[in-house]
Structure formats: structure tokens, C-alpha cells
Amino acid sequence: MRKNLHKILFVSTIVVLTLLMVQTYTGLVHVKPLAGVTVETEKPKLTFKNYVDGTFQNDLEKYCREHCGFREWFIRLYNQYRWSCFRETDNTTVVRGKDNWLFEEVYVRDHYESSMYEYTSDTAEMREILETEALRLWKVQELLKEHNIHIFVNITPSKDVIFPEYLPENVSYTRPVGLRAYDFYKKRFDELGIHYIDNVAIFKAIKDTVDYPLFYERGTHWSNIASVYVFDSILRYMEALGGRQLPHLEIGEKYQAKPRDPDKDLENLLNLVFPMKSSPYWYVDVDVKEDSTQVKPFMTVIGDSYHWNFIFNIPLLKIFQKVPYWFYNSTIYEDDEHQNTSDLDFEKELMRNDYIMLSYGSCSLYRLGSYFLPKALLYLCYDQSTIDTVADGIIQYFKSDPKAYSVMLEKAKVQNKSVDKVMYDDAVYMITMNPEQYFEELRGNRLPVSRNKDLNRMK
Amino acid sequence: MVFSSNVFLILFLPIFLIGYFACPKRWRNLVLLLFSIIFYAYGAPTFILLLLGSTVINFYLVKWLYKTDNLVHKKLYAGLAIALSLGLLGYFKYANFFVDNLNALFGLFGLQPFTFAKVLLPIGISFFTFQSITYVVDTYRNVHKPMERLTDYMLYIIMFSQLIAGPIVRYCDIADEIRSREQNWAESLQGFYRFVIGLSKKVLIADVIGRQVDMLLAGDLATMGTSTAWIAIVGYTMQLYFDFSGYSDMAIGLGKMMGFHFPENFDNPYNSASVSEFWRRWHITLGTFMRNYLYIPLGGNRCSKPRMYFNLWVVFLLSGLWHGASWNFVVWGAYHGIWLVLERMGLGKVYEKMGKVPSVILTFLIVTVGWAIFRIENLSDAFTFISRLFAFDFTSFMAIQSPHFYTTLVMALVLAFIVLLPFGKKLQNAVFYTDFSKKQHLAAWPVAVFLLLFCLGALNAAGFSPFIYFRF
Numbered sequence A: 001m002r003k004n005l006h007k008i009l010f011v012s013t014i015v016v017l018t019l020l021m022v023q024t025y026t027g028l029v030h031v032k033p034l035a036g037v038t039v040e041t042e043k044p045k046l047t048f049k050n051y052v053d054g055t056f057q058n059d060l061e062k063y064c065r066e067h068c069g070f071r072e073w074f075i076r077l078y079n080q081y082r083w084s085c086f087r088e089t090d091n092t093t094v095v096r097g098k099d100n101w102l103f104e105e106v107y108v109r110d111h112y113e114s115s116m117y118e119y120t121s122d123t124a125e126m127r128e129i130l131e132t133e134a135l136r137l138w139k140v141q142e143l144l145k146e147h148n149i150h151i152f153v154n155i156t157p158s159k160d161v162i163f164p165e166y167l168p169e170n171v172s173y174t175r176p177v178g179l180r181a182y183d184f185y186k187k188r189f190d191e192l193g194i195h196y197i198d199n200v201a202i203f204k205a206i207k208d209t210v211d212y213p214l215f216y217e218r219g220t221h222w223s224n225i226a227s228v229y230v231f232d233s234i235l236r237y238m239e240a241l242g243g244r245q246l247p248h249l250e251i252g253e254k255y256q257a258k259p260r261d262p263d264k265d266l267e268n269l270l271n272l273v274f275p276m277k278s279s280p281y282w283y284v285d286v287d288v289k290e291d292s293t294q295v296k297p298f299m300t301v302i303g304d305s306y307h308w309n310f311i312f313n314i315p316l317l318k319i320f321q322k323v324p325y326w327f328y329n330s331t332i333y334e335d336d337e338h339q340n341t342s343d344l345d346f347e348k349e350l351m352r353n354d355y356i357m358l359s360y361g362s363c364s365l366y367r368l369g370s371y372f373l374p375k376a377l378l379y380l381c382y383d384q385s386t387i388d389t390v391a392d393g394i395i396q397y398f399k400s401d402p403k404a405y406s407v408m409l410e411k412a413k414v415q416n417k418s419v420d421k422v423m424y425d426d427a428v429y430m431i432t433m434n435p436e437q438y439f440e441e442l443r444g445n446r447l448p449v450s451r452n453k454d455l456n457r458m459k
Numbered sequence B: 001m002v003f004s005s006n007v008f009l010i011l012f013l014p015i016f017l018i019g020y021f022a023c024p025k026r027w028r029n030l031v032l033l034l035f036s037i038i039f040y041a042y043g044a045p046t047f048i049l050l051l052l053g054s055t056v057i058n059f060y061l062v063k064w065l066y067k068t069d070n071l072v073h074k075k076l077y078a079g080l081a082i083a084l085s086l087g088l089l090g091y092f093k094y095a096n097f098f099v100d101n102l103n104a105l106f107g108l109f110g111l112q113p114f115t116f117a118k119v120l121l122p123i124g125i126s127f128f129t130f131q132s133i134t135y136v137v138d139t140y141r142n143v144h145k146p147m148e149r150l151t152d153y154m155l156y157i158i159m160f161s162q163l164i165a166g167p168i169v170r171y172c173d174i175a176d177e178i179r180s181r182e183q184n185w186a187e188s189l190q191g192f193y194r195f196v197i198g199l200s201k202k203v204l205i206a207d208v209i210g211r212q213v214d215m216l217l218a219g220d221l222a223t224m225g226t227s228t229a230w231i232a233i234v235g236y237t238m239q240l241y242f243d244f245s246g247y248s249d250m251a252i253g254l255g256k257m258m259g260f261h262f263p264e265n266f267d268n269p270y271n272s273a274s275v276s277e278f279w280r281r282w283h284i285t286l287g288t289f290m291r292n293y294l295y296i297p298l299g300g301n302r303c304s305k306p307r308m309y310f311n312l313w314v315v316f317l318l319s320g321l322w323h324g325a326s327w328n329f330v331v332w333g334a335y336h337g338i339w340l341v342l343e344r345m346g347l348g349k350v351y352e353k354m355g356k357v358p359s360v361i362l363t364f365l366i367v368t369v370g371w372a373i374f375r376i377e378n379l380s381d382a383f384t385f386i387s388r389l390f391a392f393d394f395t396s397f398m399a400i401q402s403p404h405f406y407t408t409l410v411m412a413l414v415l416a417f418i419v420l421l422p423f424g425k426k427l428q429n430a431v432f433y434t435d436f437s438k439k440q441h442l443a444a445w446p447v448a449v450f451l452l453l454f455c456l457g458a459l460n461a462a463g464f465s466p467f468i469y470f471r472f
Helices: A005-026 A048-052 A055-067 A071-086 A105-112 A123-145 A181-192 A199-206 A224-242 A265-269 A307-313 A346-351 A365-381 A384-400 A402-415 A419-433 A454-458 B006-022 B025-043 B048-067 B071-108 B125-140 B150-158 B171-179 B185-217 B226-258 B275-281 B284-298 B305-323 B327-354 B356-375 B379-389 B403-420 B422-432 B438-461
Strands: A094-096 A102-104 A150-156 A196-198 A249-251 A255-257 A281-283 A286-288 A299-303 A325-327 A331-334 A337-340 A355-361
Touching (some): A005 A055, A005 B006, A005 B185, A005 B438, A048 A055, A055 B006, A071 B403, A071 B438, A102 A105, A123 A150, A123 A365, A150 A181, A150 A199, A150 A224, A181 A365, A196 A224, A199 A224, A224 A249, A224 A281, A224 A355, A299 A307, A307 A325, A346 A365, A346 A454, A355 A365, A365 A419, A384 A402, A402 A419, B006 B025, B048 B071, B071 B125, B125 B150, B125 B171, B185 B226, B185 B403, B185 B438, B226 B356, B226 B379, B226 B403, B275 B327, B275 B356, B284 B305, B305 B327, B327 B356, B356 B379, B356 B403, B403 B422
Parallel strands (some): A150 A196, A299 A325, A299 A355
Antiparallel strands (some): A249 A286, A255 A281, A325 A331, A331 A337
16 A cells, blocks of 8 residues: 555545535535525536527536535535634625624614615605605504504514624724614604504613523524513503403423524524534423414514514414414415415405504614505505506506517516516506505595495405 | 636546546547647637637648758748737737727827727637747757647647646647656645645635735725725735736646646745846746747847847837736836846846845835736726825725735735745745655645645635525
8 A cells, every 4th residue: 555655645636526526416415504595506508509608607617616515514614714713704694793793784784874775875765765654554554444454563673773782893884874764663653653562662671681682692583582572562562452352471481492593593604613602592482371262363464584583482373363474575474385475365365364563673674564555555445446447557658658568578578478467567566566656645644535445345 | 717616626627637547648648638628618619619720720830840941931831830829819819909099099080990899818828829839939949849749739739737827838848748758646646736735825815815905906096095005905916926826836736647847937926136036936937938939039138238128128018918908018017127127227236235135125015016007907097006005195094804814915925925034945845846755645635635625615605695584
């Protein structure tokens, strides 16, 4: 062996490289996947065209990069080196604060600038956008009340608002602090009489007195215990709002345990080899005593990811008939089926509720309702045939404008639909996104007179 | 395809190595040629036929050149072969530049611009053109016999290991090894180590520094603070060196794996005590080419002083233009040319009086400032940036929040200058120029494999930024 050592070592080099190649293309060895979600590149198919224009080569490099054999190990190893030596990461979603507290970048940005910059950099425009949404919510609240449906906002606290002392300093945000949705809405909700629970204020008040963590150092969201107590308060609030009795949560003794999902989701996202040191993770178990004499209410939740903690920690179906969760008014999580809100019979879905909870963190409050409110306002006031009449007008415009019509033709081709269907869908979409533009009585701060009579049959 | 890509490291390289070493020795050149053609065709599909075609024509022109005893015919064949190589280089690399400048001139006189479809640049053209010129000239000068087989010549021109970024291998330096070379496993192993060192220089140093430098230089140059400007340019100075020398190390290492001995391309250039010395240590194979195939034919040193200065200037102007078809490269070449002429006129003696360390520092500063012209394509921006280097404005500082960057930069500076110390020289000799004992191989191999995998981690982790959840 000593005689052939050089040959053995060099051949071993080729073996190492070959193993990487085999693992890349077969994934024979199971390796713990990296945490987080990415858009993956499909395995490129070689054609003469994509070869000559270089897209095949680019896609193959991307594919190999995403599927390189044992890449999970290599990335963790390199990330660990950067984190251990420099406290750095390439993950732009995670920001390291003081004492190694981790924050999601959007929270830090909201703290130093304002998430409203996603819409505009003009403060007056920011105010206008928020005002429109607040008025829509007020109108929807009043109109739903006529159907005995109660809508309210659950403002959940974001980590940056409760623990600003752990936020990083020397951040490179350069724009001035804009208008924050939380500050605007809180004042305006009070003025308009909108139903809401301000957990931000509650958390700030109890932050220094509670003997359990409100947030975990390595996670985005509130802790298991904090979310459980908040949900109990929400039930009491709903009782008062709807005038009906709801069960109390039976909350067990708190205990320490290994972190559960998603309590250290930010740490996971760093994809390190070794876990980070952190304070203990405290949990409580929750049960609900069901009362068979009471009819369980139906509640739809529209909101951000803070609601996951309720889903994970509370037996919601012991309280509610159904609790569909419209994640940012997009994907619906209910009974393991993940439908999209655009596929729903909206009027029917709206009317089956007893409660609608808009649950947004102070940081994502700028997306309040995620376009649910204009659509709800529209359908509460007008039936489908009235909306279709307005849509017809928009379709006529599409047809009369060659530029717009060619866009529709192109869209129809891409979506593999008839051009009439595409024009109708686009017209209805435009109306639901901004109904005030097409129905004058929806504008301003007065309650509209029109009512969608079809809804009465559905309730 | 570059060596520091996943496609090369986990697909091309293992398949090539298996194919190359599994086949009998007499077929190895053909395997290497086949893979070199695939390598080039992968990166430049539209130019592969042009490259192969020009190679075939050159091969026969030089064959006829060698066979004929008629001096006029010899000159004719040599002239045709060189004209073909330079013609292709001129057209593909400089046509756009020429037309753009011509149109700018037309614009000054109110004339209609000349319409011209933009020409795409075939990768590696600057390198394989020079290699084909050395083949013609070395045969013409009877330095070496031409290749008997077309495939051997093609291999010399398009061998993938040095095709796209050098080193520029002179024909006379490699002709014998193409014809016949011994397989030495110890050397192959050291080639692998050299490859990994080059990859590490590129991925772990140059790329880390480069990401921050790009960010800094994308900012507003006119208001840049002096300290920021120096961090940016010193960063770029290190990035360029570790990137280019890393690539050369990879090429030399790959060559060694197969039994080729490519010339060294860098010799600690930032340790130079004059700009003249810098050019003997930086991109050595280009300097050698320019000296042998341009400077000496122009008359070199054996002429009057003004003529020598002129020769130097021409060489450096063309050398600048060789780096890219843009005025900033021409000015960069002229800038170096000026320093070389000044050194010949007496500045060199001043350096000698100053002593080694001050001269090294001064040369480093001269070269570093020159890199600003090299890096910033727009000349006006380049001069603005240089003015900020000497503005002594310390009021604004664009902070880079990356200890990784600063640590890597310091490490790069240490590595760039360590050979000034006796310890550094010993270290360099031990790593690069010593045949390892078996024990040393047993220690070095796992380190090299670890570094290779670590580089793969760095390559794939850079910019890997998954989301927690999809929001929509």
C-alpha cells in the first residue's frame, strides 16, 4: 500500500468527486434537508435553442447548485464557520440582534423605516391607503352586523415592538421613519368604533412581570404560553361581542421542553451544524371542556402567520364548528385541504360565519385584510348581476382599446383560457380590488344604502 | 463554464478524470481534446466551429511554413497565420469599440452614425490567439518543430485547463509534453492540491472580498469618504490578485494532474519594489509573451533611449488594450507605461536608495491606484474615485457590517506580503515547490479534500437565503 500511496490517494480524490456527482443525480444517501423555503429550479431539458442561447447552461448551473450532492452538509458547515467566527449569515431573512436575539428582517425594517414603504414613500399617500382600509373595515363591520356576523381585529404584537432593546443597531436603513400601520390604525379604530384587541399594549404592560417568555429568542412569533393566554382573552372578547357563551381554556402547569416548531424557526433558517445556546423553552398544555348544549360558532380567520401558534397549541375544533384560516387571504388551511380563496363561492363563505377575525401582527398590519375588505364591502352591497353589469362596461373598454385587447389576447394564450373569460376575470378583479372607483356610494365615510339581497337567502 | 462552478466541479471534472485515467495512455490526448471541445462548446456554442476552423487553417499554414525553404513563402505563411489570428481577435474583441468611437467622432461632425450589429466576444479568444501566435513564431524562428498531428495542435490551443484564462503557454514550453509525458501519481496529487489552493483563493478570499467591493463601488463615488475609497480599492486589489492567481493555480494544478507543467503566472507581485518588477511578477506569461513577441521585435533595449521608451509605451498600451476593448484599459496601460519609462529615466535609482520596504509600499500604492482605472470603466468616474482617494475627507464612512470581509481582507494582505519574510518564503516553498513525502501526502490529502468540500459549501451557501414561509 505504501508503494502505491500516491495512486491510492489520487484515485480516492476521483472517487470523492464521483460520489458527489452520483449523489447529485440520484440523492441515494438521505441527508437532513435544509430549513426554509426556496424556489427550486427544474432539471433543465436540453434543446438546441436553449443550448445556443445559454439558458440551458445557466439552468444547469442553478440546478447543480441546488442539488449538489451532500450540499446540505457543506452549506451547514460553511454557515457554521461564518456564524461561529463572524456572527454572520447570508440569509437576508434573519437579522442578528443584541445577545444573539434573532429577528425576521421585515420586523427590523418596520421598526427603523415602516413596512408602508412597500406601497409608497410618500407619507400622505401612506395615510390615504390606511384611511381607505380603515373606512372599508368600518363599513364591513356595520354591514356584517346586519347579518349577525361579528368582525374584529386581533392585533398581535411583533417581536420588535415588545423587545426593541434587542434589535440590532447600526442597521443600514436609510429612509426616514414612515407612517406605521399600527400607530395609525389604533387611533382610527377608536374614532370609528372598530372592534379590535390591542395585544401590543397588553404585552408591553406585562412584559416585565410575567414569569414565562412572551417571545423566544430564536423564533419569529410569540411563545406558546403567550399565545394561549391571548386566545383565552380573545374568547372572552368574542363572548362580549356576540353575546354568547364560549368555553374557557383549561391551561396546565408550565413546563420546560425541547423547542417545538416553529419556536426557533429563525435559528433553523440559519442552517447551522450545532444548535445555538438559548434560554429555556417553556410550554403549557391546553384543553377545552366541550359543552354539548351550546352550538359551536363558525369563525374565519384572515391573517398572518401568528395564527399558527393558535392552531398548534389550542384544540380549536372543540370551540368552533370550523375555523378556516385564510393565510393572507390567499391559501385556505382547513381540514388538511389547501384551497385558494379565489376558488371560493365568496358570498356563501362570508355568510356561514358567526365571527371573522382579522389577525395581524403590528408589523404586517399594513396588509390588513389582504384585499378581503374591499371584496367583502362589494358583495355585501351588490349582487353578482350588478357587478357583472359594471364588468361589462370594463370589457367593452378592453375591446375598444387595441393595446388593452392585445394584452388580453396574450394573457388568454398564456393562461390557456378564452379571451372573453380572461376579460371577465380581469374586470371583476379590478372591481373587487377597488370597488369605490366603480360605485360612488362606497366612497367617503358614510354607510352605503345598497344591499345584496342574495345574502339573506344564504345566512 | 468556470472552474469554480458546480457544473465543472461535480459533473465535468469527475467524468473527465475517470475518462482520462481509465483509458490507455495513447488515447489520453484524444480524450483530453474531446473534453476540451465539450468544455468550450458548452460555454460558447456559437464559436466552437470558428475556433476549430481557425485552428485547422493555422495548423496547415504552419505546416507549409515549416516545409518550405523559400524565405518569401515562409514569411507569407507566417504573415497569413498571424493575420488570421489577429484578425479574428481584432474583429471579435475590438470591432464594437472601434465602431462606437467612430460613431462618436461622426457625431462630433454631425454625420450619420455607422450602423453595425454588435459582435459577441468568444470566450478565451485573447488567450488562444496568443498561443497560436507563439506556435507560428516559434516554428518560424525554428525554436521548435511544429506538431505532426492536427489533434495535438488542437489540444495545444484548446486544452480546457488553460483555455479561457491562461496561463499563456508558449508552444516551445509544452510541445514535448503534448507528444509524450509520463504519468507521475505524486505529481497528479500535488496538482490536485494546487487546484484546491486555487479554488480556495477564488472562493474563500476573492469572492468574499469581491461581494463587498462591488457594493461599495456601486455607491456614489463623488461623495465617497477617503477611508471607504481606500477600503474599496485595496479590497479590489486583493480580489483581483486572489481571483486571477487562484484561477492560474487551478489551471496549473489541472495540468499537473495530467502531467503537464504550465509556467507560473504569478510570483507575489505585490512584493515588488518597482513597477518594472511588478510586471515581471504579475501575469508573467503575458509579460513574457509581450517581451518575446512584441517588445524585442520592436527593437527592445537595443536601440536609442527615446526609441526604447516608445517601445515600452507601445507594449503597455497594447497590453492594456489586450485586457479589454475600452478606453479605461488603454489609459491603465499608458499609466503603467509612464511609470516604467520614469523608472528607466531614474526613478528606479530613487527606489534603490529608499530601500526595499518603502519601495514595496510605494509600488503597491502606484499599482493600487492603477487598479481604480482598470476596475471603473467610465474614465470620468475612475478619476473622480481617484480624487476621493486623496481628498482626505474622513467625514463620511460607508460602514461594511461584515467582520468576515475585514478578516478576509486582512488575511489576504498577510498572504500577499508574507513572502517578504523569510518564514513566508519557507512556507511558500514548502507548499508549492516541494515534493511531498508520503507522510506529508497523508496529512495534506484530507486537508485538500476538506478544503474542496468547504469551498463547495461556500459556493453554494453564498446568497442561499431561504424564506421561513411563502407569504402568498
